[in-house]
Amino acid sequence: MRTAFYISDGTALTSETFGHAILSLFPVKFQHKTLPFIDDEEKAQRAVEEINQAFAETGERPLIFHTFVDPRIKRIIIQSDGISYDFLDHYVAPVQAELGVEAQPKTNRTHGITADYNFRIDAINYTLENDDGVTTRNYGEADIILIGASRTGKTPTCLYLALQYGIKAANYPITEDDMDNLELTYDLKMHRHKLFGLTIDPERLQSIREARRAGSRYASQQQCEFEIAEIEALYRREAIPYLNSTYASVEEIAAKIMTTAKLQRHRY
Amino acid sequence: MRTAFYISDGTALTSETFGHAILSLFPVKFQHKTLPFIDDEEKAQRAVEEINQAFAETGERPLIFHTFVDPRIKRIIIQSDGISYDFLDHYVAPVQAELGVEAQPKTNRTHGITADYNFRIDAINYTLENDDGVTTRNYGEADIILIGASRTGKTPTCLYLALQYGIKAANYPITEDDMDNLELTYDLKMHRHKLFGLTIDPERLQSIREARRAGSRYASQQQCEFEIAEIEALYRREAIPYLNSTYASVEEIAAKIMTTAKLQRHRY
The missing domain is CATH 3.40.50 (Rossmann fold)
Known part of the structure; x- marks a missing residue:
């Protein structure tokens, strides 16, 4: 080779x-x-x-x-x-x-520390501290709040947004407990303009969940189909922008979110 | 402009x-x-x-x-x-x-989903689940274990290693409680060949900690100097490879670790 x-x-x-x-x-x-x-x-x-x-x-x-x-x-x-x-x-x-300007080569120009560097570290810390949907009091500071069922790619996408673009991305998982009469919580309604949904094909969700908790109700075909149907209905009802992560890499999902939500990156 | x-x-x-x-x-x-x-x-x-x-x-x-x-x-x-x-x-x-081979252009060739994609998602999940030093039972699976004082850049570096290179990076913080008679714990000794240390200039550490907990003992000059001196002495005593993160970006720290520790990336 x-x-x-x-x-x-x-x-x-x-x-x-x-x-x-x-x-x-x-x-x-x-x-x-x-x-x-x-x-x-x-x-x-x-x-x-x-x-x-x-x-x-x-x-x-x-x-x-x-x-x-x-x-x-x-x-x-x-x-x-x-x-x-x-x-x-x-x-x-x-x-x-x-x-009409002379080039001034210097070492480590592209990936060294720059003035906007602290933005990224702050964004990473923010994202890690707001990754569970339990803490919602910092949503005022968020650039974007990703919502969706468990295992649709929210966490890797949030981390990539923080690392690559300096975006403060919160992650709000919609769990089985939310499924009866699914609607936006008060905290999410307050920050409705920051919400962005992820969805995924139920078959793909099932195989990802099966790898983590084989044989569980959580990984069953019925449960995956039900959650995705309910959550997509919520996105449409509430006019929340969303995208399907089934065939997209983390880079692609993040780039699509940046464009669709017109996010200002803190780093170039 | x-x-x-x-x-x-x-x-x-x-x-x-x-x-x-x-x-x-x-x-x-x-x-x-x-x-x-x-x-x-x-x-x-x-x-x-x-x-x-x-x-x-x-x-x-x-x-x-x-x-x-x-x-x-x-x-x-x-x-x-x-x-x-x-x-x-x-x-x-x-x-x-x-x-001597014809180019075959296709869309999304560079940042789309590829066969090694699941490696990265697994690495991200691994890194998030082993970021606190509390859970050490998964260290057998780690590609590398970063150790160091609080706020020396371990977490962003671990996440970048996972996202960029598909590396399973555990994070073991050395805290104030470890400072009396500092030595490697049993779990760390068992995986000694995977250890990599981070350090930082005490002045820089102080200013980062001060931004998070102003006026605390944790952020005091004395405490920062003491922790860094003790931890660097440990690295030298135990012959643990380490580097100083003060003037390096996450990308630079990660690239240095990949080279120094001769890590095999799971993604190209």
């Missing part, structure tokens, strides 16, 4: 995103290797040894997706047996020409 | 990463706008109206970072008043030539 390397003087997250986006277009399997924090010539030499070894072992030249600030490190890497792709190569010059 | 647009038929996360990496090189402020899920010609037309309006209002041509699978949508966007940058333009052809 051919090896793909993602290399940078920082976290290498940008190199990974760049490389994955390109490689995912091809129906080819790769061995992936990330080498972050390659920030001096000695580390670059060791990276080259690893690249050359991958070539020697597989007989196929490794693909290298990289970004470096220091041209000396870059020079060492591109002299390896791999094939180098630096996505800045083709774009810095045209953007510089358009802006 | 000039506007930067990030547009895609999917989440636009890749376009954002690409655009941010380039724009962060320039000392210029931008108004940022993300338009995800632009997946038909009508939505593309509305995006063009938004781009053209930004140009009309600012007098400066917006920069557009985009990726599209459907060439018809791309054609509509690049006919706007903005300046288009598609990072696939320069890289698909050379990679295709090297691999």
